[in-house]
Structures are given as structure tokens and as C-alpha cells.
Amino acid sequence: MSLLTVQQVSKAYKFHIGVFKSRKFFALKSVSLQVRAGEILALVGESGSGKTTLGKLVLRLEKPTEGKIFFDGVEVSNFGKEYTRYVSAVFQDPASSLNPRMSVREILEEPLMVHGYKDRERRILNALVDAGLGEEYLFRKPYQLSGGQKQRVAIARATVLEPKLLVADEPTASLDASLRKGILELFSKLRLKGISVLLITHDIRTVDYIADRVAVLYRGRLLELGTKEQVLKTPLHPYTKYLIQNIPAEHPSQRRTTQIVEAQANAEEVCPFYPLCEHKMDECKVELKEAFIDGRLVCCNIY
Ligand code: ADP
Ligand code: MG
16 A cells, blocks of 8 residues: 655756856656555665655655645645654754754654653653664763764654654765664664655665665656566666666775766756667657556666
8 A cells, every 4th residue: 555655746946047047957857656555665866866855855845846745645735743743754964963952862852742742751762772772872962972873863763753654865874884784674673663664875785685665766757666676686777777787886996987977957858868878769859658567667668
């Protein structure tokens, strides 16, 4: 069952090219996807592809230019403040998302107060323990925590209201490789409790650990969406194939340099991978067809 439905969503930003002149460009163009109840959907794409923009739209921090987003069948703009009880967020940099003046206990208590919960002690402790920290952390302040511990506190804060969906935007990007796995395992644990996760990452390796399905975004377009096995083991879109062949090795000495530079949002082009695609055809400049193959979506005219 679909918990979150993103329906043909576009997001345009204006940017100034002179004092009185501005241009509009699409950071997202006609993106449709669903997050099912109890799954981890990974949204992957290189820097600038529109991942954070989609996360912000889901969190209602921004509004779509076109299209609609539904949560549990209701358009998200129809919810009041209770929306933050159902959908919460974890961001990349825990150092800037935690108030440095508050203790861990105060940080975790805040959302419970906002929503008028009475049994706060119990909920705070549960969330803290579920995030892999103990009672002894309650009275620490963020500066007394390591990076990994801060991110655990951020996850505890995001789950203290027992949300249905967690949007995690590059949650491990600011952590040392040695800490990443532990944080990713926390998301798997959350799924066991029935919490769905929209896991945003530029690092396709992250996905291999924990995702159920994978959505590939490039320059604001959704190019492929399928199960983790489909997308990682037998990718169909030429861009996904390219991305997987060029996964940077863990160790810098084994890394190949990649041809693609950072994606510039330019989602008005029909197929954003056209300039680099080995299979390009004239029709790719005019139309981008969707195909469903074994239940997976691939937006490419060769299928
Ligand atoms: P990602 O998270 O995949 O790196 P973003 O969603 O942050 O990508 O950005 C997608 C594109 O939209 C980028 O080109 C970025 O510069 C642009 N963008 C993001 N937010 C804004 C904004 N508030 N105003 C103008 N442009 C923006
Ligand atoms: Mg981002």
C-alpha cells in the first residue's frame, strides 16, 4: 500500500541573470513515485539532481510548482501541524540541526511538547535506546557528543513521535565510513517497527545495505525505479548503467575519474542524459517514454 504518493511533481526556481531579468529552471520535472508502507525507498542521484528539493517538498518546506503530493491518500497541504507527527526528517549535518544550548533530553522533549504528549519520559527514553544510546546521554549537550552520537540523537528526535515516514537526506554523508553502517542499520530497525524511510543519497553504495527499492534521479528527472536487485544488478537505463559502472571505489587510489560533471538542473531538456547517451535517437529530443518492465519503471525510448 502506498503511504506517500508523489504525482507528476515539478519544481521551478527562479534565478537572476541581471538586475531586472530572471530565468526559471526546473530542479524537478514531472516526478512520480510512491513510498510504500514499511519500505525503505532510496532516492539516488549525483549532486544537483534534485534529491533535496524532492525531500523538501515531501516535508512541506517548499511547495510544488506543478503536481501533487499525497500522504495516506490526503494531499499534504490539507494537513495541519499534525503532519510533522506523521512525517519527520533527518538531515546531513547533525551539528547544525541540533540546538547547541539544549541537552539531549530537551532536544527530544521539544516535539513531544509541541504535540501535547503527556508520557514524555517514557517516549524520550524509548527513542534514545532505539537510536542506540543510553540514559547516560540525557543530560549531555551536543558539543559533548561525537558526530555519530549526534546523528543518533537527531534520529531519536525524528522518531520520538513514532512517525509513519522518515525523510533522511544524506544522513551518513558527514560521518566517517566506519560509522555509516551503524547509522544505516538503525534505519533497517526503524523499518521493522513499521516506519517507512525515504533515504536520499548520492552514494549508491549506501543503498546496497538497506534499501528495498531504488529511484534514480538525474537532472530533475526520474529515470528508473525498481527493486534494489533490479536497479543495482540489472540496470536498464543507460544512465543507471553508467552510474553503477562508475561507483567510486572505497579507496581513493582505486577510483576512476568519471566523465560526468555535477548535474546542472536543466530538466526542461527531454532526456537529460541525451548528450552522453550511447543509444540516443532523434526522438529522445522530443519525447521521453515510460516503460514498465517486470514491475520496474524505466524512462527511456529504447524500451
Ligand atoms: P541534490 O540534493 O540532488 O544535490 P538539490 O535538490 O539541492 O539537488 O538541487 C537541485 C538544483 O536546484 C540545483 O541545481 C540547485 O542549485 C537548485 N536549487 C536548489 N534549491 C534552490 C533554491 N532555493 N533556489 C534556486 N535554486 C535552487
Ligand atoms: Mg542534496
